[in-house]
Amino acid sequence: MTNIPLKTLYNGVSVPQLGLGVYKVPPEDVYQTVSSALKAGYRHIDTASYYENENGVGKAIKDSGIPREKLFITTKVWNDDHGYDRTLQAFEKSMEKLNMDYVDLYLIHWPIPEIFPETWKALEKLYKDGRVKAIGVSNFLDHHLQTLLTDAKIKPVVNQIELHPKLIQKQTVEFCRENDIAVESWSPLGRARYLDDVILEKLAKKYDKTVAQIMIRWHIQHDFIVIPKSTKAKRQAENMAVFDFELSPEDMKQIDGMDEGFRIGSHPDEIMNK
Numbered sequence: 001m002t003n004i005p006l007k008t009l010y011n012g013v014s015v016p017q018l019g020l021g022v023y024k025v026p027p028e029d030v031y032q033t034v035s036s037a038l039k040a041g042y043r044h045i046d047t048a049s050y051y052e053n054e055n056g057v058g059k060a061i062k063d064s065g066i067p068r069e070k071l072f073i074t075t076k077v078w079n080d081d082h083g084y085d086r087t088l089q090a091f092e093k094s095m096e097k098l099n100m101d102y103v104d105l106y107l108i109h110w111p112i113p114e115i116f117p118e119t120w121k122a123l124e125k126l127y128k129d130g131r132v133k134a135i136g137v138s139n140f141l142d143h144h145l146q147t148l149l150t151d152a153k154i155k156p157v158v159n160q161i162e163l164h165p166k167l168i169q170k171q172t173v174e175f176c177r178e179n180d181i182a183v184e185s186w187s188p189l190g191r192a193r194y195l196d197d198v199i200l201e202k203l204a205k206k207y208d209k210t211v212a213q214i215m216i217r218w219h220i221q222h223d224f225i226v227i228p229k230s231t232k233a234k235r236q237a238e239n240m241a242v243f244d245f246e247l248s249p250e251d252m253k254q255i256d257g258m259d260e261g262f263r264i265g266s267h268p269d270e271i272m273n274k
Ligand SMILES: NC(=O)C1=CN([C@@H]2O[C@H](COP(=O)(O)OP(=O)(O)OC[C@H]3O[C@@H](n4cnc5c(N)ncnc54)[C@H](OP(=O)(O)O)[C@@H]3O)[C@@H](O)[C@H]2O)C=CC1
Pocket: 020, 021, 022, 023, 024, 046, 047, 109, 138, 139, 160, 161, 185, 186, 187, 188, 189, 190, 191, 192, 195, 210, 212, 213, 227, 228, 229, 230, 231, 232, 235, 236, 238, 239, 265
């Protein structure tokens, strides 16, 4: 079984650098999806209250028999639940659905203007109370992080952002690195929108790997945490088999050069229009 390397966050918590995302996995399928990933060796699952599948994620984890402390589970507070009290309530709802007494990482899903600093205070309380092992954010640009850091007592450990070869978010990534905030890539495969890209296909041939594996390896070598989603056992295994080869510095640069600012999700400054 592939051993997934651990990455240590600035607060000392370790996270498997590769995990499984479960966005758009319907509630009726998520039990099977998570169960097969855990069997394959995944130990890190990324969900959110917005995905409406926390119930099945929790059940698959319980039934797996894997000790809770061997797993890394992330969930997120959604846009409608910002604010101190609402966030604390949303957290309890997530915990009930997951049937857990703590999560490893709790994230603010999007930086809703004005109110996200209040939401952060609730996350700080959850951290201090030991209800979460680490707290972080998602979809924060460098200016959102700057605002957050002005008031924060505890810095986020992670910023989970849309990141793939056609969207490399240089400025935000640099800001995170300067502030010791780990970068986590969502839609790391570009949601399978350009798996037929000529550059990636050429590299796949060169390394005798699939395009998905080339993309995941690119994230790993950039030291990003990466959470590709697949409901299929065969692809889950394929996506994990990325620790037996290395992209050359030239090939890393070539993939970096594919950046064209192509976004799959919303721009974080336009989230209120969603
Ligand atoms: N914080 C945020 O705002 C966001 C967080 N996320 C998180 O990031 C995770 C990953 O992002 P996501 O948007 O799902 O997109 P991904 O980039 O992970 O791509 C998923 C798509 O790729 C397909 N796929 C997976 N592996 C392979 C493979 N080896 N070969 C070919 N196709 C493959 C999947 O199909 P199939 O399942 O059929 O295999 C699915 O269609 C999410 O599931 C979620 O947990 C995502 C979006 C926003």
